[in-house]
Amino acid sequence: MRILKDSFIYLAGELFAKSLPFLMLPYLTRKLGPEGFGELSYYLTWLALFGIFIGLSQEGAVTRYFYFYGKKALNTVVTAGYLYNIVISAILLLGCWFFQAEIMAYIVLATMFQSFVNVQLALRQCQKQPLKYITIQIILSLTNVIFTVAALELFSENLVAYRVLAIVVANALTFFMASFVLGNLFSNKNRITANRLKLGALYIFSFGIPLILHQSSFFIKGQLDRLFIYEQYTKAELGIYSAGVQVAAVLPIVLMALNKAVVPYYYQNLKEDKLSISTIKKYTLFCIPLCIIPALIGLVLPESIYTWFLGENYAASKYYVVLYLLGYSTNLPYLILVNYFFYHGKNMLISKITLISSIVYILFLFVFSNQSIELIPYALLLSNLVLLVVLWLGVKYVYEK
Numbered sequence: 001m002r003i004l005k006d007s008f009i010y011l012a013g014e015l016f017a018k019s020l021p022f023l024m025l026p027y028l029t030r031k032l033g034p035e036g037f038g039e040l041s042y043y044l045t046w047l048a049l050f051g052i053f054i055g056l057s058q059e060g061a062v063t064r065y066f067y068f069y070g071k072k073a074l075n076t077v078v079t080a081g082y083l084y085n086i087v088i089s090a091i092l093l094l095g096c097w098f099f100q101a102e103i104m105a106y107i108v109l110a111t112m113f114q115s116f117v118n119v120q121l122a123l124r125q126c127q128k129q130p131l132k133y134i135t136i137q138i139i140l141s142l143t144n145v146i147f148t149v150a151a152l153e154l155f156s157e158n159l160v161a162y163r164v165l166a167i168v169v170a171n172a173l174t175f176f177m178a179s180f181v182l183g184n185l186f187s188n189k190n191r192i193t194a195n196r197l198k199l200g201a202l203y204i205f206s207f208g209i210p211l212i213l214h215q216s217s218f219f220i221k222g223q224l225d226r227l228f229i230y231e232q233y234t235k236a237e238l239g240i241y242s243a244g245v246q247v248a249a250v251l252p253i254v255l256m257a258l259n260k261a262v263v264p265y266y267y268q269n270l271k272e273d274k275l276s277i278s279t280i281k282k283y284t285l286f287c288i289p290l291c292i293i294p295a296l297i298g299l300v301l302p303e304s305i306y307t308w309f310l311g312e313n314y315a316a317s318k319y320y321v322v323l324y325l326l327g328y329s330t331n332l333p334y335l336i337l338v339n340y341f342f343y344h345g346k347n348m349l350i351s352k353i354t355l356i357s358s359i360v361y362i363l364f365l366f367v368f369s370n371q372s373i374e375l376i377p378y379a380l381l382l383s384n385l386v387l388l389v390v391l392w393l394g395v396k397y398v399y400e401k
Contacts (some may be wrong), residue, residue: 006130006261013134014257020141022250024148029243029310031152032159038238040160042230045223047107047114047167052215054088054108055115056208057083059122064207064345067267068124073200076192077117080200085115106164113171119205120178133260136178143170210347217354221383225376226370236313237373243310244320251294251328259335270343277395280340284333284392291329298322318326323377330384337391353394357387 029037058081065077089112095104109202117140147166151349192366229238298321306318341350364379 006128009134011254011257013130013137014260015254017134017141018253018257019174020248022246022287024145025243025246026309026311027149028163029239029314029368030157032163032239034236035234036239037162038230038235038242040163041226041238043103043107043160043164045226047111048113048219048223050092050108051114052212052219053117054085054092054111054251056084056204057211057215058085058115058204058208059118060211060342061115061204061207062119063126064342065203066123067271071127073196074123076196076200077203078200079192080197081119081204082116083197084201094175100309101160103164106161106168110164110171111169113168113175116175117171117178120175124368126264128264130261136174139177140146140170140174143173145191146170162163175354178224188325207347209259210351213351214347217358220299220358222381225365225369225379226363229373229376230363231377232369233373235315240314240316241320241373241376243314244317246322247306247310247317247321248298248324248328252331255328255331255335259339263339266339267343270340277340279393280336281392284336284388287336289334291326291332294329295326297321298325319374320377323381327380327384330388331380334384334391337388337395340395342393349394352366353390356390357383360386 009087028040032040058078061081062074062078065074085123089108092103092108096102096108117136121136124130124136144167147169148163151162151166154157196352226242228239229241266275298318301318303315303318306321307315310317338350341347359381364382365376368375
């Protein structure tokens with residue numbers, strides 16, 4: 001009953017928080033137009049790329065530390081991660097200043113505060129505080145919408161830059177509210193020293209560096225296509241493509257919300273030997289046929305629904321919505337399998353497996369993007385199927401080790 005209750009809270013909160021930016025999508029597509037929306041998608045791709053190196057999977061490191069070692073020195077680990085975040089962000093900002101890249105500087109700042117917020121969310125999740133977790137999510141979504149609308153209504157030029165700047169302000173304000181308004185999670189018993197910070201940083205690096213390949217895989221399969229399209233097709237085509245992808249992105253949001261609620265209990269049952277490999281595989285097989293349902297729903301919806309939501313210039317987005325719903329739906333069996341690897345700390349193995357999937361994706365992306373923009377979504381679907389097969393085979397290897 002507890003897992004069902006927490007799952008409902010996480011899902012309801014996540015859906016409400018994520019629905020605000022999603023409902024803002026029609027406003028952005030109309031306000032920016034296909035070309036402006038395509039340009040915005042291009043810059044947000046860089047935000048995702050910077051996030052790999054600035055964030056360094058700190059939220060995952062915090063969660064695993066809590067379950068393996070408790071919260072005795074968790075404040076040191078979090079502080080060490082924050083310091084690393086600030087240093088690497090400062091270096092990137094100096095690079096932006098040298099190259100006079102104003103929007104890129106905004107992207108770096110947005111990424112820095114986004115990483116801070118992700119750590120705050122992880123702290124609430126691992127301590128099973130779903131109400132505080134969704135409160136942070138809702139604050140982030142509300143501020144994002146408010147500052148974006150205000151910026152785009154007040155100014156008539158450089159709208160893409162103001163949209164990115166609105167993200168910076170929203171992320172920063174949410175972090176400060178989560179840190180100071182929602183309360184301190186740590187006791188003062190464990191004084192932070194230079195040696196403890198060094199150990200905390202080593203833990204962050206030992207956890208996060210092996211996952212760079214893993215996170216890079218998600219970037220490659222989730223964002224790299226925009227860079228290919230930006231170079232080979234028009235901004236308008238990129239805008240139509242990106243609008244379809246963002247509509248389909250509702251599905252992984254729902255799946256990740258469910259995963260956040262389930263992970264604490266998933267780990268707990270593994271720790272108590274209540275969850276076996278055979279059960280994990282059984283659930284994985286059960287979920288595979290379910291992957292088709294979201295795409296079928298997207299297919300039967302009339303094109304008029306898409307043009308009503310996105311605008312008259314985005315009728316072709318339906319095609320991308322359907323195919324990406326099919327590709328994203330494979331995240332369900334993927335999460336069931338990969339959480340087993342994360343629990344056992346097989347980060348390097350995860351990185352190797354996702355690297356294989358990424359190479360498959362890049363090969364298909366290169367071939368398909370040179371033929372037609374409409375073939376690009378198949379690269380994600382095919383590479384995700386390869387990922388599932390390799391993870392399935394790898395579960396037995398982890399168990400035997």
